[in-house]
Amino acid sequence: MPDPADSVTVILVASMVPTVLAAGVAVLATVVRGNGPLIDLRLQWRWSDVKVGLKLGLAGLALTYVAAAVWSKVVGQQNATSAIGSLVDGKAMPVSAAVVMFLYVCLLAPLCEELIYRGLLWGAIERLRWSRWAAFVLSTAIFAAGHLEPLRTSLLLVIALPIGFARLITGRLTASVVAHVINNFLPGLTFLLISLGVMRA
Template sequence: MGWRQRVTSTQPGEPAGALESPEAATPPEHRWGFGAFLVVEAVLLASAAFVSVLLGPAPPGRPTPVSDVLIGTITPTVLAALVAVLITLWRGNGPRIDLRLEWRWADIRMGLKLGALGLVLTTISAFIWTQAVGESNATSAIGALVEDQPMSLTAAIIMFIYLAVLGPVCEEIIYRGLLWGAVERLPWGGERWTRVAAFLLSTAVFAVSHLEPLRTTLLLVIAIPIGLARLFTGRLPAAIVAHQMNNFLPAVALLLTTLGVTTL
């Protein structure tokens, strides 16, 4: 899990700190589990539903207001991620320990590698999936938001930043952070099998929670390299980087579409 404890050498002639204990130091146990994840999911879904009713449909042919982009698309996910962080502060040891938010260059490199792999897999899978369901059914929820609804430049840039940077951070906190930590807390099968279970469950829930039934299979493919980054490193930043890489090209495509440069 990356929690290793250094000990100082007591042998003459050996540099201090040269030995590393073969036993992993156990992180402090948090006092939250699946209930915390269910609360966060409820916040996500309830806030999205409330905002959708509050804003209503945008008039056709008019640019989507920046406020609608911020409130309708970004706010529910950001709010849910903030609630997840607050739960770790209230019932645990804070996000750095409970969600494994320790930044290491090795994790970033792993995230970049698996993110690149994810881009290849996603491109191939998206092509096959589009051929299977047809072009008319291939639009994602966010793609549907901007389809035939040109955004202002400011709104398009905000959407790009959310998709490529902020959104992956928030989603990883929820699924490969909070949900993963809830699974790891269960006393079954030893550490290795618990981590595998966390990988499988978080991958499946991530895909289903987008509430896009036709795209669930594609979302599963997208989620696998991201989950592997979390599994291999034992920390969240690698998954965040992999997720950001996976979202980058679709975010660019969406930006160009909203600006009228190309079409989805």
């Protein structure tokens, strides 16, 4: 009989693959058909962008906390779980899988999603000569819908606002990646502690 912990590990890895592949294709597209990720995805590094990302990420955490509290009251506590949260809810996980999930939620997913939504997509909208505000609105909406969690779409819209503002203000991707990492840190840490049995769900 298969070990339930192994099943959870396989499901988690399978849920990570599409996002990582999509980000890889985004980067590859800029290399093959464009000017490379530094130019096309605005992936330049500046310490000032890190500071903007930290500020907006922390503001986003506060906004997300309030929005999530209101949203869970509206939809009910039993429905107030993300797709990854429902995978680990009450299930035992090997330590290695829990750590990989934490690193994915807190670091890899934010980087990959920013490359896709506020890198490739944002740049494509700007190349159509639409305004940066149009890029902000469309990338935010598509980010929320792209998680394929209809019940959480309204909450994801709120979560995406400070992350999108980081890209809008600086014109570069570093700030939005940092804001996204900050925003995902507490949920990722919570999943890790629950998975390791340190905290109750």
